Amino acid sequence: AQSVTQLGSHVSVSEGALVLLRCNYSSSVPPYLFWYVQYPNQGLQLLLKYTSAATLVKGINGFEAEFKKSETSFHLTKPSAHMSDAAEYFCAVTMDTGRRALTFGSGTRLQVQP
Amino acid sequence: NAGVTQTPKFRVLKTGQSMTLLCAQDMNHEYMYWYRQDPGMGLRLIHYSVGEGTTAKGEVPDGYNVSRLKKQNFLLGLESAAPSQTSVYFCASSKGLAGGYNEQFFGPGTRLTVL
Numbered sequence: 380a381q382s383v384t385q386l387g388s389h390v391s392v393s394e395g396a397l398v399l400l401r402c403n404y405s406s407s408v409p410p411y412l413f414w415y416v417q418y419p420n421q422g423l424q425l426l427l428k429y430t431s432a433a434t435l436v437k438g439i440n441g442f443e444a445e446f447k448k449s450e451t452s453f454h455l456t457k458p459s460a461h462m463s464d465a466a467e468y469f470c471a472v473t474m475d476t477g478r479r480a481l482t483f484g485s486g487t488r489l490q491v492q493p
Numbered sequence: 494n495a496g497v498t499q500t501p502k503f504r505v506l507k508t509g510q511s512m513t514l515l516c517a518q519d520m521n522h523e524y525m526y527w528y529r530q531d532p533g534m535g536l537r538l539i540h541y542s543v544g545e546g547t548t549a550k551g552e553v554p555d556g557y558n559v560s561r562l563k564k565q566n567f568l569l570g571l572e573s574a575a576p577s578q579t580s581v582y583f584c585a586s587s588k589g590l591a592g593g594y595n596e597q598f599f600g601p602g603t604r605l606t607v608l
Contacts, residue, residue, distance in 0.1 A: 388533065411594040422497075422583060422599040423536075430594050469535055473594065479587060480526055480551060481597060483535035 381406050383472050385484035393492045398442075398457040400487045402470030405451065412453040413471040413481065414444055423469065429453060440464070465491045495519055497600035499584050505606045506574045514569040514603050516584030523589030525567040526551075526597065527559060529580040536583060542567055543589060574607045581605070 386401040404410055414426040427438025434446040440463075444455045453470060467488045471481040500515045516525065523544050528536040538551030540559040548559045556578060558570045567586075571578060582603045587595040 383535075415599075422601045424599075425596060428594070428596070471536075479524060479589065479595065479597075480538045480541055481536070483528075483537070485533050485535045 381410065381472050381474050381482045383470050383482055383484035385468075385470050385487050387487055388485065389488045389490065391490040391492060392460045394462055395459050398455070398460045398464065398489065400455040400468050400470075400489065402444075402453045402455065402484060403451050404453060404470075404472045406472065406474055408474050410472045410474050412444075412446060413473075414438065414442070414453075414455050415469045415471060415483075416440075417467045417469065417486075419466070426455070426468070460489075460491045462491050462493065465489055497584055497586055497598050499582075499600040499603050501603060502601070503604050505608065506571075507608050508575060510574050511570070511572050512574065512605075513571075514582055514584075514605075516567045516569070516586075516600060517565055518567075518584075518586040518598070519565065520586060520588075520598065521564070522586035522598075523564075524587045524595070524597075525561065526585045526587075527557070527567065527569045528583045528585065529553065530583060530602070531580050539569065539582075574605075576607045579605060579607045 382405040384403045412429040415423040429446045437443045470484040497518045526541040527539040542561040545564040584600040585597040587597045
């Protein structure tokens with residue numbers, strides 16, 4: 380079975396500060412890992428994905444994430460937060476190549492203070 | 494190219510009523526999925542389909558039925574709505590190509606309230 384844990388349901392940072400959103404996964408085989416962003420009253424948009432190539436993955440809007448197998452982590456970072464980054468962020472994993480459905484974490488709401 | 498669309502955007506039902514949510518994609522994707530999103534629980538898979546005429550259960554299928562009569566459409570039905578089905582429902586689709594992972598594209602969601 381696959382699972383994802385996101386530490387911290389709410390994270391608040393100041394504009395210009397580092398953003399760090401934590402994600403740990405559980406997997407019996409090498410996983411595919413993803414970060415999605417959801418703006419208010421909208422669907423999910425893919426930020427970035429890890430599919431067993433480079434362990435440091437760069438995504439849209441200046442976000443990046445590093446796959447660390449030894450720590451079973453895939454934390455999302457951005458060097459400098461912008462007001463427009465305020466949203467809910469979901470980490471997701473899949474290993475099920477049959478149905479290829481995603482297992483999502485519970486989400487982290489990012490608040491950016493001026 | 495509209496991507497993934499969902500109808501309706503909002504709906505309020507009374508307990509025991511039935512309804513169907515429609516998902517349509519114009520990307521010729523093989524795989525389609527229905528998820529529900531509840532506060533603090535992320536998205537959970539209800540049902541999915543790996544091709545026209547096929548459906549399968551996900552993590553939380555009870556109280557829902559689905560049909561995939563046409564490749565581009567995936568319908569989610571609630572035969573007798575319950576307050577526990579109050580949620581935001583998302584449809585997604587992907588190419589379903591063999592080997593590696595195919596990105597899932599999500600619709601804008603349907604917000605359903607059951608009174």
